[in-house]
Structure formats: C-alpha cells, structure tokens
Amino acid sequence: MTGLSVRDLVVRYEGPGRGWTTAVDRVDLDVADGEVLALLGPSGSGKSSLLRAVAGLEPPAAGSVTWSGRDVTSVPVHRRGFGLMFQDGQLFPHRSVAGNVAYGLVMAEVPRAERGRRVELLLETVGLAGYGSRAVSTLSGGQAQRVALARALAPAPQLLLLDEPLSALDRGLREHLTGELHDVLRSTGTTALYVTHDHDEAFTVADRVAVMVDGRLAQVDSPGRLWHAPVSREVAAFLGYGPFLAAEVRGDAAHTLLGPVPVREPIAGPVVVGVGPSALQVVTGEGWTGGDDLDVPVVATRFVRGRTEVDVTLPDGSAATAVAPGATAVADRAQVRLDPDAAVVVPA
Ligand SMILES: Nc1ncnc2c1ncn2[C@@H]1O[C@H](COP(=O)(O)OP(=O)(O)OP(=O)(O)O)[C@@H](O)[C@H]1O
Secondary structure (H helix, E strand, O other): OOOEEEEEEEEEEEOOOOOEEEEEEEEEEEEOOOOEEEEEOOOOOOHHHHHHHHHOOOOOOEEEEEEOOEEOOOOOHHHOOEEEEEOOOOOOOOOEHHHHHHHHHHHOOOOHHHHHHHHHHHHHHOOOOOOOOOEHHHOOHHHHHHHHHHHHHOOOOOEEEEEOOOOOOOHHHHHHHHHHHHHHHHHOOOEEEEEEOOHHHHHHHOOEEEEEEOOEEEEEEOHHHHHHOOOOHHHHHHHOOOOEEEOEEEOOEEEEOOEEEEOOOOOOOOEEEEEOOOOEEEOOHHHOOOOOOEEEEEEEEEEEOOEEEEEEEOOOOOEEEEEEEOOOOOOOEEEEEEOHHHEEEEEO
16 A cells, blocks of 8 residues: 555534534545645635645544555654645755755755755756755745745655645735746655645646545545546535536436537536536627527726636526727627536536
C-alpha cells in the first residue's frame, strides 16, 4: 500500500453551548503516490478539518489515517514527515530568505554544503534564484508565499498538505502561481493534498478533485470528469452550473425549453439540465434561426473580461446569464441559444 488512505474519518468540535459540530463525517479518501488531490468545497464544508486531521493537528473522533501502509492516526504531527503550507506562510521574520528555506534542513541535520545547494535549487524552482540573502520583510506577498512553498518542499516531504496557500493573493498573481505550483509539484514528484474553495485553482493544480459538502465527499474525480459529469445538482451548482432547467428524457437526450441536451451517462429517475457558465449564447444578426432559440427579456448587461454578459429571464421564470463576444450592443430583448455540449444532465 503506497500513498495516503483515510478511512471512516470523523472530526467533531464541541459547540459553544450544548451539542457538537461534525465537520468531517465518515470520510474515505485515497491519494496515490505522486498524485495531487484538491479538496474543493464551500466555506465551512470541512476541508481544513480534514486536512488538519491528516496532518495530525486535529485528533479525529473516529477513523484512521494511513501513509504508505503505516497507520499514523496517533502519530504526533512532527513525526509524520508531512510538509505543511498555509494561507499565510508565516515566514520567520528575522531570518533571510535562505534561512527560512533551510529551516527544515537544519532540523533534519543535513550537512551545510548540501543544505546550501538544496536551498539554491529550491529558490530556482520557485522562481526566486538570487533572493537567498534578502530579508523576508522586503518581499511582496507573492514572493513570500513562494518562499513558504520552497521552505515546505525543502525537506522533500513524503506528503505536502496545503491549506488555501494562495488565497491571500490577488487574482492575477494567484492564477500565475497556481500554474507554477502545478509545475513544481509535478517536477518534484510530490504527493499533495490541496485545500481550496476556488474551482479554477483546483482544476489547474490537481490530478483529481474531491468536492466536499457538509463534511462529506460528494464526488472525487478527474477535473474533466467532474466538469462534464457532476453526480448531483449540488455538485453542479457548486461548480457554477445554473439555472437548472426542467427536462424530460426521450431517447438519448434530455429535452428542455432550450432544446435537447445529450444524456452522456444513464441516470435513473427524473433529471434537470444545468446550464454551464458559457452555455447560453446571445445570437446576433443572421445567426437567428428560430428553432430552439428563445427571444427573452434582458435584465442587465455588463462587459467582463473581454466579453458581454447579459442577464435574462427565461420563459420558466429562471434567471440566466448569456454571453456575447466582445462589446456587443444588446437592447431590451435578446435571442439566446443553449450550447448543448456546455450543459449537463443531473438527477433532479
Ligand atoms: N476549532 C473549531 N471549533 C469549533 N468549530 C469549528 C472549529 N474549526 C472548524 N469548526 C467548524 O467546523 C466546520 C468545518 O470547518 P472547516 O474550517 O473545516 O471548513 P472549511 O471547508 O475549511 O471552511 P473555509 O473554506 O471557510 O476555511 C464549520 O462548521 C466550522 O464552523
């Protein structure tokens, strides 16, 4: 048995009054050796609690944590050999950049020369070659998080646990560092559990994504499968699908007021169709063919990231957003069309 195995794990907190909060509710999870798994879920869903229990920072009420076949459930945090990185990297303020990165190597009694080489290599890996002698107080937020990453990677941990490592950074930097983090984790062959509430981040960084809702894992899948085949309306909604249209399955399609959507996997019982974030398109000029396209009232328009987003009301009363390329002028009504490949069929 290699990798991480979590079985039947329960984490509970005693409430301020009577009663307990069950933050992690009988979770089973496997992370293969060298795999990066993102734990994705809304605020309060239990992601940090699960990660902290794996780290050994939170004693589980039940269940087990196994690494490489060894039960570590009651092994203290510093004996697990796992690396940790949090939202606020919390660098040691009185050490230089190199001093911070070398910290775990000093603890592990790695000889000085070897230490120096490793620190340099890691700084290069995180794009901070030549920064070794800088005081950490002179770094930008993004640079400081890269130092924190280099420090976490320095002892070559068997398993790296990251809790929202980029969420304190602004969007542009976060997107950039997410890509870098992906490359660094791959190139170092690090097994990682990565907590985030941001699906773009999870999809970029991870081999597989576990969606956590109310203390349970609702779905664990590759980013592609998760996106194209969410198992429930709840998971689809969390990924950004919506509104959900009434639908009736006939043959291999689910028929909606905006036309048919292919049923990719058989679903027993009633279904609804989740409209993907760019699935509804504004049809302009001669593109209008009638057919399944609908003419609907416009509620608002805005220009976002190089395209026009148009809020409309569908005939069933649901609010939806349609997209148009560039800065498209839209009046008080718009013709919209559903791209069936950008919608999903899920259980109602
Ligand atoms: N130390 C604590 N004492 C009491 N309740 C806690 C404690 N830590 C977390 N909780 C509760 O446990 C539940 C799960 O919290 P947790 O921090 O694990 O969620 P999360 O998914 O990581 O959320 P976020 O994305 O907001 O960090 C929440 O209801 C939270 O209020």
